[in-house]
Amino acid sequence: MQTRIALSFLLVFLFQFSPAQKRQGNIVEYFGKEKVNEIKEGKPYHVFSKGLYLSGQRSALNSMTFPTDPVFKDFLMSDKKVTQGETGFIDTEGNPQSWQSISTDDKSTFNDRKLRGAYVYLTYTSKTEKTVLFEASGHTNGIINGYPHEGDYYDFGYSLIPITLKKGVNTFVLKVGRFPRIRARLIAPKSPVLFTQRDMTLPDLLWDTDLKYKGAIRIVNSSKDWVESYDLTSTLQGKQLTILVPAIAPMSSLKVPFGIAALAEGTEKGKIQVQLSLRKPGVGVVDETEISLHIKSRHQKHKRTFISDIDGSVQYFAVAPSSNHDLEKGALFLSVHGASVEATNQANAYKQKDWGTVVAPTNRRPFGFAWEDWGRLDALEVLAEGKRIYAPDPQKIYLTGHSMGGHGSWYLGATYPDKFAAIAPCAGYPDLLGYRDSFVKRALRASKEELKQWGITQKQLERMQQKPQLTAMDHMIQRAGNPSRTLKLKRNYLQQGVYILHGEKDNVVPTFIAREMRENLGTFHNDFTYYEYPGGTHWYGDHSMDWPPIFEMFKRREIKTDSTINTMEFYTASPGVSAQSHFTTIYQQEKPLEISSIDFSREKNRITTANVALLKLDTQHLKLETDHIEIDSTHVMIDSDVLYLTQTNGSWEKTATPNPALKGPHRNGGFKDAFKNQMVFVYATNGTPTENQWYFNKARLDAETFYYRANGRVVLVPDSDFSPKAYADRNIILYGNADNNKAWKKLLKNAEVQVINGKATIGGRETLGNQWGLYFVLPRPDSDTASVGVISATGTEGMKAIYSNHYLINGTTYPDLMLFSNDIMQFGTDAVKCAGFFGNDWSYEQGDWQWK
Incomplete structure (x- = not known):
């Protein structure tokens, strides 16, 4: 179904950046004119300098959950090769788009405006089969020799993926992301198992607090064997802490938590070194590295870390403690950051308050999940940590944030109205989809000069005017997104005071969005303040967030008992x-x-x-x-x-007290809800070699994606090693079907959804063929709290269908179950055959379903 183009949705992300809030120290300088020297992970093996590119194809607006991508579909599970001039696809205006040659600049970067949203095709001919590390940046995702991998679309320099080069031609197809540039090279790893200091999560050490700490570092396993029974030791001032490293699957990496001892009494402020060593049983040290940590006072702004209940990963949050060192039962301010802003920078934007403490969560990444999905859970975890550490007055809890954090304030405030006495969205938009649509409204009434400035053509404008033609299936799928439709929950703001702060001349989150919220609240709310900062753009200094009248309003509000x-x-x-x-x-x-x-x-x-x-x-x-x-x-x-x-x-x-086997707050669906509660990915090994390799790669892809997007930590387990007792009360994500995944009978033997090769059965209704993919969630039968999320297919073509891993992106919507064909990457939600929700007893019969 062709509907309005997703250009406006792209603008949402392109325009969230504030010039005054730049990323701090994330971008890695890859390689330039200088000779490439040996790096910590190994020696550069090959720098890609020539390739082909294909202009990108836009997805339909109604398919955020399943964006169309017929180009990638052609490369999945295949050794497809392309040549210059070959047609890649026919665009929506009937024009053939062909592969064209492109070369890197003097910084070994493919850098051209025409690459925005394009595909880049690279090849490397290897004389032998060998293992290397693939390093690239600027791409949203990629397919290497027919198998998909996560990208590095924020240009952080985190990507470091072990791959096996086959003898002969190896193909790499990369989708260019938000910036029209991309880099790629191959690295010969210095050892099969190694540390990488890219993307560590580390705390500040506090000299005036007796506290042990948690950090996290990635371990790369570029071997074809499992990393098992290794241990990781940290040494600080002669004190050692050792942990057992979880099993790491072959050809993958895992961000591993480790402990850091408390500082010795009398340690001076400044920096201190911590040594990390990785040991293999029977061998000894296989890698070691040294990290530098800051030493601060607990009364200074600082970073703290904690272990997340979502996935056992180490997360950090930043603190601007009260300037009153003797404060007891003070206030707590939860401040949520904007896109591209680190939590440390968020806390640094505030002057320390004498009557309360600011805590700033990360949203799992500086971009993260727009404070929805796992960003929402991160905010709740940090709020709980802030309460535990600072013991505030339980009636004096407040919420604020800027830009994307302004959205977070609207969203979290509407979702959890009894947790905050007052909220203060600054330069924020209430609803993610509403923010996208606001640009459409703006473009439709913009002048020709404005349209030219924004790069919007007349044809694009005409498409924006087309209204989406949504089917009953579309509505069923979109219903799963209702928890994110903030304005449907707007009357929850009656439980809070509200302060709206917005710049008069904000063109990033246009000021008319704030004015619309002022009018909206004015129809039912009697306790809100609206202020437009005269001449203010999107960011006009620290007063963009740290605005004294906000905190004066906070002082006069308390959560009611x-x-x-x-x-x-x-x-x-x-x-x-x-x-x-x-x-x-x-x-x-x-x-x-x-x-x-x-x-x-x-x-x-x-x-x-x-x-x-x-x-x-x-x-x-x-x-x-x-x-x-x-x-x-x-x-x-x-x-x-x-x-x-x-x-x-x-x-x-x-x-009576409800049976925990029923739906409830503890376990309610939809499908994305399975990705929490220390989830474990269990993949099939009992199928054909093709099935086994695909399901392993799909599980690894999702682990890569959750790592990159959510600073996550996911353990992969083959079905042959899965024991329900060993992973009691943890969510299980099962990859495969009843024919090829041995864990199916342990977890889903009596489920009303059964999948085998060639057939899917849902509530007694059979769907035949090998082209079907399924996502669904059910309660784990041996647990009162845990769930089983299933990523399954009826055959090889169906395995291509389940490639889309957009369930790990906020803004996508998934009911309890979806059945779809391998045409999903070409036709979007038109290829969905069944979607819906199980009943409160988790039965199909009592559920709500849409069949096509």
Whole structure:
């Protein structure tokens, strides 16, 4: 389906950068005119200097979840070769686009404006089979000899992928990312297993706090053997801490946590060195390196690290502690950063406050997830860490942020209204898709001069005017994104004070977006402030965030205790994302992932609900003056501190504590919800060599993607080694089907979804053929909390269909289950055959489904 072009969505990301907020120390200088010297990982083996490029093809607007990419489809699982002048595809205007030659500049970089969004085809002829490290930057993803790999589209210099060069011609197809430049080379690793200091996560050490620390460093395994039983030792001031390195799959890397001892008493401020050594049993040290850490006071701005419950990785957050060293029960300000901004820079933008502490999470990366999905979870983890460390007054918690962090403030504030007394979005947009659409609106009423300045042609403008023709299937898929539709939750802002700060002349997040929110709030909210900074652009100095009137407003707001709340509204789109506000918990929905709500009035002693199937009430803290409460039209006696109530045919009845096997806040779907809870990737080894290699590579690709996008740590496990007891209560991502993955019978033997070669069965309905791919999530049968996410296919063609790994990107939407053909990369959601949600009992029969 051809709809409006995704140009405006691209602008969202291109225009989020503030000139005053540049990345700090992330970009690696690869190679220039100077002779390339040996680097820590090994010696450069080959620098790509010539190749072919193909102009990019835009995806349809309705297929963010499954963006079309027929070019990559041609290279998947194949040894396809192309020549100069060969047609790559026919564009939407009927023009053939052909492969053309391109060469690097004097800095060994393919650098040309015409490369934006293009494909680059490179080849290397090897005389023998050998292992090398592939290093590239500027690409969103790539296919090497038919198998996909994650890219380095932010140009960080993190990419370092072990690959096996086959004898003869090896092909590399790279999709150019946000900047019209790309680099690539091959490196001969200095040893089969090695450290790389690219992208370490490290804390600051505090001389005035007795504290042990966590850091993380990547270990690259460029061998065809598993790294097993290795240990990693850190040495600081003669004190050693040793950890056992998790098993690392062949030809992959893993970011490994390690401990750092507390500083010796009397250590002076400055820098200090920590030695790291990697040992192999029976061999000894296989690699070692030295890292430098800053020593600071706990009263200075600094970085702290913690182990994330999402994946066991080490994450950091930055702190601007209170200037009052004796402060107790002070305020806590959660400040969420903009795109391209490190958390350290976010904290550095604030003057230290005498009445509270600023904590700044990372969103898992400076770009991360726009504070949605895993960025949302990171913000919650850092908020919990801030409360644990600084023990603030529980009624004095506040939220603010700038640009993408302004969006984070709108989004987190609407999603978790009882966690913050007030929010202050600065230069923010409330909704990610709304931000994209705002550029379409702006372009449609822009002058010719403005359109020329933005590089928008008349044909592109005409496409923007086309309205998307969404099918019932599109609506089912998009429903999974309702938790991110901030404006559908806007009445939750009634629980908070709101301060909107925006520059008068902001062209990055246009000022009219803030004015629209002012008008929006004005229709129902009576406690918000709006201020346009005169002459302010997107960034006009630290006052862009650290604006004194914001903190003066914060001082006058507190989170209400349950017993003082007279009226309250609470909205959610998913109990799995946000279920509770104060004394109410929306435990289950009648219609999954549509908006659910409660409206409480103490005066009327009434709760009105919408789309709620199971409700939990904490009556102990609510402290009503009566012994009953009216819920919709049902009078309910209050005879315990906690009530669970279920709705049947419009009438509410008390029920027992819900069975954890049912859907609820702990485990609710959709599919992306499986990627948390210390997830483990279990891949098939019981199939044909082609199947085994593909599923291993797909699991490795997802691990690479989660590492790059989320600073993540994912352990790969072959099905032959998987034991449910060894990974108890952890989420499992299973790659394969019942014929080729031995873990299927251990986890999914009785599931209503069964997949074998040549057939998928969903709720008793069979779909035949080898071209089908499936994503779905179900509860793990041996756990009250864990889930099983499944990435499966009915055959070789279906394995191509599951290539799209956009479930690890925010802004994409996945219900509990999706069945789709291998045409997905060419036709987007038109190739989806089934999508929908299981019932509250996780059954197909009680679910909500759309079939094509």
